[in-house]
Amino acid sequence: MEHSILIVDDDPSVLSALKRSLSGEDSYRIYTAGSGVEGLAILKDHDIKLVISDEKMPGMAGTEFLAAARRLFPDTVRIMLTGHASIESAMKAINNGEIYRFFAKPWDDIELKLSIRAAIEKYDLEAENRRLLKTVKRQASELEELEKMHPGITRLKRDEEGNLILPEISGI
DSSP states (O other): OOEEEEEEOSOHHHHHHHHHHHTTOTTEEEEEESSHHHHHHHHHHSOOSEEEEESOOSSSOHHHHHHHHHHHOTTSEEEEEESSOOHHHHHHHHHHHOOSEEEESSOOHHHHHHHHHHHHHHHHHHHHHHHHHHHHHHHHHHHHHHHHHSTTTTOOEEOTTSOEEOOOOTTO
16 A cells, blocks of 8 residues: 655755655655645645655745645644754644654654654554544444334343343244
């Protein structure tokens, strides 16, 4: 299964370095963008599981981009990568963009790879939870309809030990 990742940074050498460090990972499809606006366009056109964004970019800061990504694509996991780490930018990223992780440049390749794997796992688990919740809601609705058509069909009687008590059927 292929996992789509979007990397947003205005520095082409950072984009290349990140792509190179992830090149050994067969299951990743990596998209890159040089700005927040370009990143949002890619998010609209592709099913992206993870976004890694720089903070300091011309036009739209990373915190603004991640906040917009959260608003428009709330299921996408977000990571902030910055060379200008400050408490204020970290707080903005966490509060407005609801980021998963915050990394300072230069990053540790192994730690970043592990975090990316964990973020993809998080995305997949949350997607499975959403799928299961949808199934449970559909089944509850079906049971409600059955109960309307056949009153009492969804109620079970149990004895003191929790065993089901089946109604007696005449003629058997």
